[in-house]
Amino acid sequence: QVTLKESGPVLVKRTDTLTLTCTVSGFALTDATMGVSWIRQPPGKALEWLAHIFSNDDTSFSTSLKNRLTISKDISKSQVVLTMTNMDPVDTATYYCARALWTPHTGSWFDTWGRGTLVTVSS
């Protein structure tokens, strides 16, 4: 059974750096057809893709946020870590990690999601 679980602080202050951890099970972070993304959703708003790490450790970031994001993984712990610098109240959102599958015929999509973690940024 594939599962992903987010963990991290529920409250951070403006200008803090946020560190979130996604612990996965049921699949390998080294599988070439899979990767892990972070996606966020402000309260009452739409989903926003943030960052992705591929099986070969390549990374990709949202154009609008790339200067604030890093993503890495620890194979031994089955974890993917996202950091976001210079947090602001507008970054208040539920942060999800999700497994992305890929094929050349069907592109890439998110088949399994964590439950999400709500992060509030205080001013």
Added chain:
Amino acid sequence: ETVLMQSPGTLSLSPGERATLSCRASQSVSSSYLAWYQQKPGQAPRLLIYGASRRATGIPDRFSGGASGTDFTLTISRLEPEDFAVYYCQQYGNSQWTFGQGTKLEFK
């Protein structure tokens, strides 16, 4: 960056009716590099459709996806009470993922 525009923003229908949700890309995308998700309050999104028209595991056949150029559709043939939720489209290209702003399907 490809922008996905979903319409309508809100769709008011009754159980048993047919729902058609649209997703238009701002530029050319692969006709099969599109997915649809359903999200209910307090829950993570659930994958419905990938590859524009392939149903995910366990998704009822009343859900179907279609594509024509930069226009994509999600059709729910006969609405069940549990189908009232928010629906998002998502595309992939050049190692970037993009979501639409969502369509809320509500009871009429």
